[in-house]
Amino acid sequence: MAIIDGKALATKTKKALKQRVERLKSKGITPGLAAILVGENQASQIYIRGKEQDAKSLGFYSVIDRVSAAISQKDLLRKVEKYNKDEKIHGLLVQFPLPKHIDEKIITFAIDPKKDVDGFHPVNMGRLFMGNPLMIPCTPFGIMRMFEEYNIEVAGKEAVVIGRSNIVGKPMATLLTMANATVTLTHSKTKNLPEITKCADILVVAIGRAYFVSKEFVKKGATLIDVGMNRLENGKVLGDVNFKEVAKITSFITPTPGGVGPMTRAMLMEQTLLAAERKIGESF
Ligand code: GUN
Numbered sequence: 538m539a540i541i542d543g544k545a546l547a548t549k550t551k552k553a554l555k556q557r558v559e560r561l562k563s564k565g566i567t568p569g570l571a572a573i574l575v576g577e578n579q580a581s582q583i584y585i586r587g588k589e590q591d592a593k594s595l596g597f598y599s600v601i602d603r604v605s606a607a608i609s610q611k612d613l614l615r616k617v618e619k620y621n622k623d624e625k626i627h628g629l630l631v632q633f634p635l636p637k638h639i640d641e642k643i644i645t646f647a648i649d650p651k652k653d654v655d656g657f658h659p660v661n662m663g664r665l666f667m668g669n670p671l672m673i674p675c676t677p678f679g680i681m682r683m684f685e686e687y688n689i690e691v692a693g694k695e696a697v698v699i700g701r702s703n704i705v706g707k708p709m710a711t712l713l714t715m716a717n718a719t720v721t722l723t724h725s726k727t728k729n730l731p732e733i734t735k736c737a738d739i740l741v742v743a744i745g746r747a748y749f750v751s752k753e754f755v756k757k758g759a760t761l762i763d764v765g766m767n768r769l770e771n772g773k774v775l776g777d778v779n780f781k782e783v784a785k786i787t788s789f790i791t792p793t794p795g796g797v798g799p800m801t802r803a804m805l806m807e808q809t810l811l812a813a814e815r816k817i818g819e820s821f
Pocket of ligand 1: 632655
């Protein structure tokens with residue numbers, strides 16, 4: 538059993554990005570990332586702080602726009618439009634969840650697809666689905682990078698994804714398909730789930746239930762990717778996988794925390810840099 542060290546891999550990834558940032562800066566462009574945080578959601582504040590730290594440590598121009606939970610949808614759209622037009626900003630994201638009176642879809646649709654570093658805009662989703670991606674949702678993108686970096690073969694393998702969200706499950710299944718895995722996309726209503734997951738060489742779990750996956754779900758020698766971040770009342774964060782019980786029978790497994798999360802952030806930085814590089818035709 539080997540642990541996929543997402544934290545170490547994220548550090549390595551960001552080190553490589555830093556060199557590209559310096560090169561771009563020498564040509565007069567500083568990658569710029571704007572993040573809009575609406576309200577006081579505790580988890581969102583932690584995520585945003587992490588993104589800000591990463592952006593600053595890479596030498597990006599970083600804007601965190603904190604606005605009241607009482608902001609109207611119209612005013613939030615105005616803010617999005619402002620950053621869409623801002624030449625100094627190459628990457629723009631609005632942290633979710635949003636207050637109930639704001640429609641997340643409408644906000645997502647308003648972001649310029651070329652600045653949509655989360656990869657949530659339908660143009661980016663559609664392009665990914667067609668095999669011609671521009672911006673890729675960062676969590677599945679980071680997971681694919683883990684496979685590459687750990688030389689985990691994907692082509693020809695049985696891959697099972699648990700969870701069908703637009704942010705993780707669906708794009709994950711698409712990326713695995715593009716990498717020539719045979720993919721089964723399962724979810725909370727799937728019948729006989731352990732029977733299906735037991736066939737998986739690669740199992741990606743993004744269902745959002747603490748310790749949902751026990752050893753009955755896992756084939757010996759499988760690669761297990763845990764996307765879950767379940768925050769308990771005492772502040773502790775648990776994954777969707779019972780790591781202690783399952784780790785023994787896997788070939789590769791991600792821990793929580795220190796697995797998928799840090800790589801998600803690293804990919805956000807990479808996509809911001811890519812967006813800035815595209816400005817001068819250094820990427821396509
Ligand atoms: N909320 C939880 N995860 C994410 C994410 O990756 N992007 C945004 N914008 N909001 C989130």
